[in-house]
Amino acid sequence: MSHGHERKEKNCLNCNARVFGRYCHVCGQENIEPKESAFGLITHFFNDITHFEGKFITSLRYILFRPGFLAKEYERGRRASYMNPVRMYVFTSAFFFIVFFSLFKVPDEDVAMSYNKLEERLKNSNANFNVNFVTGNITVDKVVVGNIKQMEKVNDRLIDSIANAAAKKDTASTAVADSTEESGSTLFNFGKRYTTVGQYDSVQQTLPAAERDGWLGTQLNRKVIYVNNKYSKSPGLAYARIFDVFLHKLPTILFISLPLFALILSLLYIRRRQYNYVNHAIFSIYYYIFCFLTLLIYFGTDKLSELTHWRIFSWLEIILFLSFYVYLYKAMRHYYLQGRAKTILKYMFLNFVFLFVIIFLFAGFFIFSALNI
Incomplete structure (x- = not known):
């Protein structure tokens, strides 16, 4: 009030x-x-903060230490005392990815060498070009040169400065010959290789209509040619760019995987008619929130392990990793109220099927990332 x-x-x-x-x-x-007075506005603000904090802390305690409890409370209609699960998911996932991208981001800093010297090193095919896909840190001949975004600018300058004689060959006959060449550095080596989009289009025009690539195949081949040409002198940068784009798709991947996780649960418990899809979705949301919170603790433990080199933190990391699986089993037992044997069987099937779902999503988004660099 x-x-x-x-x-x-x-x-x-x-x-x-x-x-x-x-x-x-x-x-x-x-x-x-x-x-409203200024004092009233300030009072309203602090009331809202404490109200939010109280519900959040209460919900947090139950999520961490009582698997499946909040999902059961939601099913029974006892919701006013706890934070709304969707709102809590949005808040915890946003906070998680803020921390995640802060930890795995190399701060913008001055490049260790001038762009001119870097270009000369990249032109040298013997240069040792390495990329740390987690941090985005890039080294050339064991010298840190910056992060992925900085290197992207360098690569663009490099591509502009290097004359590509093969790109001028734009006839169908030359295209067929060049498509089988193995010289040069390419990122995607499947099917016939073409030097330019013009060569590919020329070859397509010479083929009968029934043998030409469809719309999807055409778009894919054109993109492959573009990427191969752009990153022919710096393939390591291309892989770094792919992982950088992919990394920023993780929130989307997890968001899409959540309803699929709930769908698998609904199929596993299809005979339990007291549970509809929304019940399974709420259960899944609370489990995802637990995963976000546990990963945050894991990141903190990992940093402490790096700073102190104490073995106890390594053991804690193993325990935190195992907690994902133990927690899910406990949550299924407490929420769906089935015996150990049935719960274990459904638990194993859930993990098995969801593993393929995650692999499919990761593969799809990885391909999408590769085509959007």
Whole structure:
């Protein structure tokens, strides 16, 4: 309740319904004077913060230490005392990825060598070009030169400065000959290889309509030619760019995987008619929240392990890793209320099927990332 003065009028300013008491029974708005003092605004702010914090801490305690409890409470209709699961998922996932991208991001810093010297090193085919796919840190001849985004600019300058004589060959006959060449550095080596998009289009025009690539095949081949040409002198950079794009797709992958996880649960418990898809989705949301929270603890433990080199943190990391599987089993037991044998069988099937779902999603998004560098 706020400290504002209650209005004498008994009509709701929000929905115009008649108000009985301090709150509107239709929309829930408090029937107070619309003019608010600075003190009232500050008080309202702190009330909202403490209200949010109280529900969050209460929900957090149950999520971490009582698997399946909040999902069961939601099913029973006991929801006012806890934070809304969807809102909590949005908050924890946003916080998780803020921390995740902060930990695995190389800060923008001055490049260790000038762009001119770097270009000369990249032109040299003997240069030792290495990429750390986790941090994005790039080294040339064991010298740190910057991060992926900085290197992208260097690569663009390099490509512009190197004349590609093969790109001028634009006839169908030359295209067929060049498509089988093995010289030069390429990233994607499948099917026939073409030097330019023009060569590929020329070959397609010479083929009968039934033998030409479809729309999808055409787009894929053109993109492959573009990527091979752009990164022919710096394939390591291309792989780094792919992983960089893929890394930023992780929130989307997890968001898509959640309803699929719930779908598998709904199929496993299809005979338990008291549970509908929403019940399985709420269960899945709470499990994902637990995973986000556990991973945050894991990241903190990993950093402490790097700083102190204490073996105890390595053991804690193993325990945290195993907790994902133990927690899921406990949550299924407490929520679906089935015996150990049935729960173990369904638990194993769930993990087996979901593993293929994750592999499929990762493969699909990895290909998408490769075609969008």
